[in-house]
Amino acid sequence: MSTLLEIEKEILSDFELFDTWEEKYHYIIELGQKLGPLEDKYKIEEYKIKGCQSSVWLNGEERDGKLFFSADSDSTFVKGEIALLMMVLSGQTAEDVLEAKLEFIDALGLRQHIAVTRANGLASMIKQMKTYAFAMSSANK
Amino acid sequence: MTPFNINKIRSEFPILSEKAYGKPLVYFDNAASSQKPKVVIDALVDYYSTTNANVHRGVHFLSQKASTAFDAVREKVKTFINASSEREIIFVRGTTEAINLVASTYGRKNIGQGDEILISAMEHHSNIVPWQMLCEEKGAVLKVIPMNEKGELLMDQLPALLTDRTKFVSVVHISNSLGTKNPVKEIIRQAHAKGIPVLVDGAQSTAHEVIDVQDLDADFFTFSGHKILAPTGIGCLYGKLHLLEAMPPYQGGGEMISSVSFEKTTYNEVPFKFEAGTPNIADVIALGTAIDYWKQLDRKAAGAWEKELLNYATKLISEIPTVTLIGIAAEKASVVSFVIEGVNAMDAGMFLDTKGIAVRTGYHCTEPVMHFFKIPGTIRASFMFYNTKEEIDALAENLTKAIALLQTHSVA
Numbered sequence: 001m002s003t004l005l006e007i008e009k010e011i012l013s014d015f016e017l018f019d020t021w022e023e024k025y026h027y028i029i030e031l032g033q034k035l036g037p038l039e040d041k042y043k044i045e046e047y048k049i050k051g052c053q054s055s056v057w058l059n060g061e062e063r064d065g066k067l068f069f070s071a072d073s074d075s076t077f078v079k080g081e082i083a084l085l086m087m088v089l090s091g092q093t094a095e096d097v098l099e100a101k102l103e104f105i106d107a108l109g110l111r112q113h114i115a116v117t118r119a120n121g122l123a124s125m126i127k128q129m130k131t132y133a134f135a136m137s138s139a140n141k
Numbered sequence: 142m143t144p145f146n147i148n149k150i151r152s153e154f155p156i157l158s159e160k161a162y163g164k165p166l167v168y169f170d171n172a173a174s175s176q177k178p179k180v181v182i183d184a185l186v187d188y189y190s191t192t193n194a195n196v197h198r199g200v201h202f203l204s205q206k207a208s209t210a211f212d213a214v215r216e217k218v219k220t221f222i223n224a225s226s227e228r229e230i231i232f233v234r235g236t237t238e239a240i241n242l243v244a245s246t247y248g249r250k251n252i253g254q255g256d257e258i259l260i261s262a263m264e265h266h267s268n269i270v271p272w273q274m275l276c277e278e279k280g281a282v283l284k285v286i287p288m289n290e291k292g293e294l295l296m297d298q299l300p301a302l303l304t305d306r307t308k309f310v311s312v313v314h315i316s317n318s319l320g321t322k323n324p325v326k327e328i329i330r331q332a333h334a335k336g337i338p339v340l341v342d343g344a345q346s347t348a349h350e351v352i353d354v355q356d357l358d359a360d361f362f363t364f365s366g367h368k369i370l371a372p373t374g375i376g377c378l379y380g381k382l383h384l385l386e387a388m389p390p391y392q393g394g395g396e397m398i399s400s401v402s403f404e405k406t407t408y409n410e411v412p413f414k415f416e417a418g419t420p421n422i423a424d425v426i427a428l429g430t431a432i433d434y435w436k437q438l439d440r441k442a443a444g445a446w447e448k449e450l451l452n453y454a455t456k457l458i459s460e461i462p463t464v465t466l467i468g469i470a471a472e473k474a475s476v477v478s479f480v481i482e483g484v485n486a487m488d489a490g491m492f493l494d495t496k497g498i499a500v501r502t503g504y505h506c507t508e509p510v511m512h513f514f515k516i517p518g519t520i521r522a523s524f525m526f527y528n529t530k531e532e533i534d535a536l537a538e539n540l541t542k543a544i545a546l547l548q549t550h551s552v553a
């Protein structure tokens with residue numbers, strides 16, 4: 001398993017291939033479409049991060065001392081955003097997730113576009129992922 | 142009559158030749174805010190370059206120049222909506238502030254425990270929340286004129302909704318999310334027969350129709366400058382003079398007083414009573430320029446062109462498989478709202494954005510409308526007289542592409 005920062009670097013070098021917002025949009029949509037399914041039992045209120053224009057369902061689970069996420073959204077673009085986060089955070093230790101600064105997000109050059117998803121934006125998804133990490137690390141103490 | 146010269150008109154709006162991501166900008170978010178002709182933009186620059194000073198307070202040259210230009214606009218607005226006196230025109234920030242002003246002055250004074258306020262099922266949040274706040278404060282009740290699946294008000298239910306307890310009616314003239322043109326004149330007629338005053342939210346209608354508040358017999362009428370080619374931050378409240386005179390003031394401060402002592406303050410006359418503080422001078426003056434623009438525009442031809450755009454877009458978009466139009470009232474303004482099976486509205490809106498096409502997605506500040514249709518929001522394209530059929534072609538073409546990319550496979 002690569003470290004969090006290594007994965008962030010890889011994503012950034014992928015993004016360097018794209019010059020335009022259109023290319024980035026298509027890449028994120030593709031990530032969203034490829035994101036593995038979320039079991040139906042998690043598609044309930046308890047797992048929901050409610051937003052203005054889309055909803056996200058997010059679950060975090062511990063396996064072999066690592067934290068794994070699964071998620072779904074009614075927006076493919078938002079799913080793509082989650083997929084980006086999961087590439088970095090899923091499969092890491094709770095401590096690494098808690099400490100992740102995720103500085104790569106700013107470097108993607110998406111800020112003006114993801115503003116529309118802000119009500120349900122990356123910030124609330126990241127917060128929810130960190131909540132899972134916090135719960136896991138507290139339980140293991 | 143000269144034919145409607147769309148190219149000439151487009152050349153008057155600098156932003157229409159801008160690019161978005163290197164592609165020609167297609168601006169279909171006019172219901173949210175209109176673009177501005179160069180004359181309006183120039184009016185702002187000119188004001189700050191040649192006229193800027195506070196109004197009504199100075200003995201000096203610039204203050205008098207600013208005051209004269211400022212005062213002239215009240216007269217222009219009066220003619221624009223055919224009010225009977227310029228004293229009936231109050232400058233506010235926009236429709237939202239206008240409705241809040243009426244709710245917290247007329248409403249506070251005249252509406253009490255158990256009284257009813259009647260609105261419609263397709264109100265913008267700004268014509269819901271101020272009344273809910275008033276209801277909460279006074280123990281009054283908010284009632285709603287329902288609508289049908291086409292997005293038309295159920296007018297046959299109106300007589301029963303106008304009860305002995307109804308103290309105020311506030312309805313939208315043209316719905317921003319559905320495009321429906323409501324029969325406000327008839328609503329006013331029925332309300333007046335029972336002695337109930339009516340506010341008409343003209344935020345959308347002022348851009349698409351010639352407004353005549355006397356013909357409507359509206360007691361209050363509101364509009365926002367930014368939706369009618371003028372800058373943001375300026376709008377108007379029209380109110381019948383006798384109602385305005387009987388209303389308590391809104392905010393306290395300078396301009397709205399006639400004399401102040403620590404024992405007692407007497408208020409200025411209408412309209413100044415409702416305009417505390419230094420007004421938005423620059424934007425008022427530019428609103429005047431926008432009204433001049435409307436005056437020289439062939440509004441009949443502009444209206445006919447918008448109707449043609451509406452019909453063209455309605456046909457093209459409704460022919461796209463899996464698209465459902467939301468809001469198909471017989472009487473409509475140039476707004477096309479729709480949903481696509483298996484495609485999230487925001488995803489489609491972002492796809493269109495990558496092509497330089499600006500639409501709005503979501504609730505459009507009319508969440509109850511979305512609940513009524515049991516949808517999580519729509520994609521809305523709203524047209525102005527400066528839009529073209531070629532732009533609508535681009536919209537339809539790219540919608541088809543968006544669907545091909547985004548539609549989940551479960552859709553047959």
Ligand SMILES: Cc1ncc(COP(=O)(O)O)c(C=O)c1O
Pocket residue numbers: 172173234235236237238265267268313315316317342344345365506
């Ligand atoms: C029908 C309607 N009413 C009220 C408003 C509020 O106008 P403003 O935001 O300019 O105050 C709008 C604008 O979105 C509208 O479309």
